[in-house]
Structure formats: structure tokens, C-alpha cells
Amino acid sequence: MDSTLLIVNPVSGKGRVRNILMDILSTLCAGGESVRVCVTEKRGDASDFAEKYGAGLKRVVCTGGDGTLNEVISGLMRLEPESRPEISYIPLGTTNDMATSLSIPKTPKDAIENLSSYSERRLLDVGQLGRDYFGYVAAFGTFTNVPFTTPQAAKNTWGYLAYLVEALGQLTDITTHHTRIHYDGGYIEGDILFGFVTNTLTVAGGIVKFDEENVSLDDGLFEVLLIRKPRNLAELNVTLGNILKRNFNSDNVTLLHTGRISFAFDDEVQWTRDGEDGGIYRNVDIVNHHRAVRISVGNSL
Numbered sequence: 625m626d627s628t629l630l631i632v633n634p635v636s637g638k639g640r641v642r643n644i645l646m647d648i649l650s651t652l653c654a655g656g657e658s659v660r661v662c663v664t665e666k667r668g669d670a671s672d673f674a675e676k677y678g679a680g681l682k683r684v685v686c687t688g689g690d691g692t693l694n695e696v697i698s699g700l701m702r703l704e705p706e707s708r709p710e711i712s713y714i715p716l717g718t719t720n721d722m723a724t725s726l727s728i729p730k731t732p733k734d735a736i737e738n739l740s741s742y743s744e745r746r747l748l749d750v751g752q753l754g755r756d757y758f759g760y761v762a763a764f765g766t767f768t769n770v771p772f773t774t775p776q777a778a779k780n781t782w783g784y785l786a787y788l789v790e791a792l793g794q795l796t797d798i799t800t801h802h803t804r805i806h807y808d809g810g811y812i813e814g815d816i817l818f819g820f821v822t823n824t825l826t827v828a829g830g831i832v833k834f835d836e837e838n839v840s841l842d843d844g845l846f847e848v849l850l851i852r853k854p855r856n857l858a859e860l861n862v863t864l865g866n867i868l869k870r871n872f873n874s875d876n877v878t879l880l881h882t883g884r885i886s887f888a889f890d891d892e893v894q895w896t897r898d899g900e901d902g903g904i905y906r907n908v909d910i911v912n913h914h915r916a917v918r919i920s921v922g923n924s925l
Contacts, residue, residue: 628657633664633688637716640685644732674699683710689717694898698757710759711919725825747842747915758897765818800853802890807882815853822847844914848880881902883912
């Protein structure tokens with residue numbers, strides 16, 4: 625009987641998994657694990673594999689980027705809590721924000737060694753955007769669609785530079801959304817340039833970072849970063865500077881901590897989930913599922 629499910633994204637990270645697949649299998653089998661291997665071919669496959677084969681296993685190991693990990697988490701969230709296996713992650717994507725937040729090794733050799741080490745196991749909150757789940761961020765607004773509109777071939781060839789090129793192409797199309805926001809204990813209304821609902825220490829490849837002493841990944845709360853519409857280019861530069869300096873409660877920048885939040889827009893708005901297409905909403909509720917999955921993390925946490 626299988627004890628481990630290995631889900632492989634063969635195209636993520638320039639297809640590097642082809643060079644390390646046997647090392648992954650050797651490490652798992654050396655630990656006495658019997659392994660079922662599933663290779664993704666299209667979006668949604670990792671979720672389907674996790675849901676179909678994951679119940680009651682010891683763990684699910686996934687290779688790929690944040691989007692692949694998101695799919696695995698989403699698939700496991702369809703299972704009963706007591707039947708969800710532990711997750712191990714070998715990050716091979718372009719940004720790997722979740723690996724950064726969880727101190728999971730980013731080099732393939734170290735990540736594979738982490739599979740057999742006594743690394744810490746940690747419970748993790750999971751967010752729900754409408755009917756779908758996310759591991760570390762749901763976002764809307766200017767530039768937030770860059771990760772999933774950047775072609776995979778460009779990511780494989782240019783890496784993070786491909787994201788920058790895609791973002792530059794959107795500079796002439798900066799828009800805001802008039803938004804009404806209800807959250808635990810409060811209400812905000814205004815023209816929002818972009819917003820992040822997060823459970824992470826870092827998003828956008830480390831461009832946005834949160835202070836570790838103010839963020840916990842298993843406290844049942846989101847960190848919600850809202851950027852209001854600047855009046856001119858100079859104010860936009862100041863606003864972006866405040867974000868980079870982690871000055872999150874300044875003019876045009878608001879940081880909230882909440883377990884539930886709802887957004888109502890005047891128009892239909894595109895969202896992303898963990899860097900992938902998150903759907904289009906005019907009204908949407910986002911809730912926090914407290915300590916919903918268990919994941920093996922780096923020893924430094």
C-alpha cells in the first residue's frame with residue numbers, strides 16, 4: 625500500500641525536476657516509503673491527484689512552484705481534516721514565496737535532504753477566496769496578475785526578469801477599483817490601487833515583506849495590505865517607498881489583521897491566488913481556515 629504521493633510539475637523552474645527525480649525517489653524509498661508518482665499535464669491536475677490519492681497517506685510530496693503547492697493544498701482541503709496527509713515541498717518555481725516564509729530549502733539538494741531529516745512539522749492556516757483556497761496570498765489590482773499572465777516559456781527562459789518585463793508592459797494601464805470592505809470589527813471604503821490578503825512573511829518575490837514579530841502563519845488571522853489611489857506620480861513614489869520600508873500604516877497604505885474579510889466592488893475585478901488565476905468577482909468573502917494543513921518546514925524555524 626502506498627504511503628507517499630509524489631506530485632511532479634515537469635515544467636516548473638525550467639524543468640529542473642528531470643535532473644533530480646531519481647534522487648527524490650531514492651531518498652523516499654530509503655526511508656521505507658512506498659511511493660505513487662503523478663505527473664501534472666495541465667492546471668488543476670495537482671489538486672485532483674491530492675484529492676483522489678491523498679486521503680490517509682503519510683504525506684504528499686510536491687515539486688514545482690507556489691502554484692503547484694497551492695493546488696496540492698486545495699486538493700487536500702477537499703478531504704476531511706483527519707484524513708489530510710502532511711505536505712513536503714521541493715520548491716522549483718520562480719519566486720517561491722511560501723518556501724521563503726517557511727524556511728524550506730530552495731536548492732534542490734538541500735530540499736531533498738529535508739525530506740529525510742527531522743525537520744519541523746508545522747500547522748498552517750489556509751485561506752478561502754470564494755469557493756477556492758490559497759496558501760499564502762489572494763490579491764487584486766495593478767500588477768497582481770503579473771505572475772499568471774507571464775507566459776510559462778518566458779518564466780523558464782528568463783526567470784524573475786520575465787515578471788519585470790510583464791509588469792513594465794502594464795504601466796500604461798494603472799487603474800483603481802472603488803471598494804467597500806468589511807472585516808472583523810471595521811469597515812473601509814475607497815479607491816484601491818491593489819490589495820493583498822496574506823498569510824506569509826513575503827509576497828511578490830520578496831518585494832513586499834512583513835515583520836516576523838507581527839506575523840504568525842497559524843494564528844487564524846490574515847494580514848491585509850491595502851493601497852489607496854495616489855493623487856499624483858510623486859505620491860505614488862512615496863507610497864511604494866513606504867511599502868518597501870515596511871511602513872504599512874501611512875498615507876494611502878493600510879495594514880489590517882483579520883480572520884474574515886469581504887470585498888464589494890463597483891465593477892468585476894480579477895483576483896490571483898498564490899500567483900495563479902483566482903477568478904473574477906464583484907463581491908467576494910475571504911475566510912481563514914485555522915491550522916488546516918500540516919507542512920514540513922526548514923529546521924531554522
